[in-house]
Amino acid sequence: MGKSHVTFKINGADIEALVEPRTLLIHFLREQQNLTGPHIGCDTTHCGACTVDLNGRSVKSCTVFAVQADGAEIVTIEGIAAPDGTLHALQEGFRELHGLQCGFCTPGMITRAWRLLQENPDPTEDEIRYGIAGNLCRCTGYQNIVSAIQYAAAKLAGRTFKEAAE
Numbered sequence: 220m221g222k223s224h225v226t227f228k229i230n231g232a233d234i235e236a237l238v239e240p241r242t243l244l245i246h247f248l249r250e251q252q253n254l255t256g257p258h259i260g261c262d263t264t265h266c267g268a269c270t271v272d273l274n275g276r277s278v279k280s281c282t283v284f285a286v287q288a289d290g291a292e293i294v295t296i297e298g299i300a301a302p303d304g305t306l307h308a309l310q311e312g313f314r315e316l317h318g319l320q321c322g323f324c325t326p327g328m329i330t331r332a333w334r335l336l337q338e339n340p341d342p343t344e345d346e347i348r349y350g351i352a353g354n355l356c357r358c359t360g361y362q363n364i365v366s367a368i369q370y371a372a373a374k375l376a377g378r379t380f381k382e383a384a385e
């Protein structure tokens with residue numbers, strides 16, 4: 220089958236490529252662009268490890284063909300930190316509040332939370348839990364992930380995050 224010519228803006232860079240029509244966006248990102256932050260944790264659109272930002276929405280990139288995303292603006296976990304490497308408040312929050320253990324879900328989790336905080340900069344705990352409901356973590360039990368997102372929301376708003384007392 221012939222290849223299709225596609226163009227994207229990925230993490231701010233203009234990208235042109237040839238892709239087979241059957242190529243999933245996650246495979247294109249990982250195998251053709253060497254962006255191995257987005258992970259493959261299932262094949263059923265279940266886990267969210269492959270989450271990227273596509274034209275301002277969180278999508279599971281294992282469920283999108285690369286050709287369907289032609290012309291799109293895509294942000295992956297590799298595009299979340301500042302160009303000089305300064306961590307985003309979310310990345311700092313996950314580090315400070317132990318929002319990860321094995322880290323496999325973390326790129327998708329942070330990329331999803333990044334969009335969530337743009338949609339809702341001051342989410343309640345319930346809104347955070349609902350917002351990340353499409354992202355599964357097999358390690359942490361979610362409490363530290365939720366705290367990490369609360370930390371980031373507070374930091375981005377110029378406040379200091381105080382964890383709720385036990």
Ligand code: FES
Pocket residue numbers: 258259260261262263264265266267268269270279280281282
């Ligand atoms: S790999 Fe895409 S949802 Fe699991």
Ligand code: FES
Pocket residue numbers: 318319320321322323324325355356357358359
């Ligand atoms: S930190 Fe291991 S799956 Fe989330």
